[in-house]
Amino acid sequence: MGAQLRVYKRRIRSVTATKKITKAMEMIAASRIVKAQRQVAASTPYATELTRAVTAVATGSTTKHPLTTEAETPARAAILLITSDRGLAGGYSSNAIKAAEKLTERLRGEGKEVVTYVIGRKGVAYYGFRERKLADSWTGFTDSPTYADAKRAAAPLIEAVTQETAEGGVDELHIVFTEFVSMMTQNPVDDRMLPLSLDATKDEDGKGEILPLFDFEPSAEDVLDALLPRYVESRIYNALLQAAASEHAARRRAMKSATDNAGELIKTLSRLANAARQAEITQEISEIVGGASALADATAGSDK
């Protein structure tokens, strides 16, 4: 075998191996999207009921609570950024990080100090490499988040919000995650969780439903105190689940194009290998023919 042909053969072998891996990753991601979507759907009833309850308390009572009232001069805002633990998902993590950077800039422009919390190894690596300070970070569960994970991430955030601003607390709480629209579309979005913007919660409910006057047990303040941390947790849980679904969808797409690319590469390489083999054969034939005719010429000459 000629040297050229051997090189092509080797490259085809290596690209075939890569293609097998990307194909496997694509199929794993595809099966996980379905599971992640099912989880999002399963968590929806809790989230809607909770939102309804929060809206009911916030509109149905005259209670003033630090978590529902806007500070007159908000000085500090917290951002929770959700990225992935693993790469090979196209622009998934970097798009979410970009959205967080944009939000940070906007908040700074409004004269607020920004405190960043990050979920996912990719985001931690991004901030670590630039030596920017993170208030807190969590890793290791972005593939399939559980409610306990959301609770763990929510705890310091709730604590920061309830603290006085002068003592290092925050006035606003934002979350940046990748919204799962469909298999093909995922958008990085930023959302303000606290203070509650009641217009937004009303719009979600739609239909301008008139909420009845509730009887609070034991009291409106106590209910709100208990309700709001759960509300934050459930919002974070929902965001984590959507982000997980988006991550798998982004990975599936990235791996699909990698597989397609590998297929294309194998096709081109085998064409080249075929040409090289044919050239080798042609050369061998012409060498034999040339050799034979040289021999024939030589014997014809010696006969004389």
Place this chain on the structure above:
Amino acid sequence: MAAELHVELVAADRSVWSGEATLVVARTTSGDIGVMPGHQPLLGVLESGPVTIRTSDGATVVAAVHGGFISFADDKLSLLAEIAELADEIDVQRAERALERAKSDTDAASERRAEVRLRAVAVR
């Protein structure tokens, strides 16, 4: 046919039970409360404990609820809990083992969780 109320028992990650009922008894922070159709709109904080639902066909559904909320309006009742289990789903032996383990580890939270589970099974 007596009036009915629609009950949704939802945990953070799934819907546990939903259906029509004539009476729901739950434990709020200020004591046990029974809700029947036509009750005044109510929003309360739940204690960990068993919730008893009398369904419209006379059967009784018991669930262990670990914290959460009860909200009632327009004959629709929602029970929201981070963790909720139907008594039928609870594995008694496992709960007993968990209780013993929690007692030896003096883990108050999981001890109470296990106790609530066992109480729910006992009520059933």
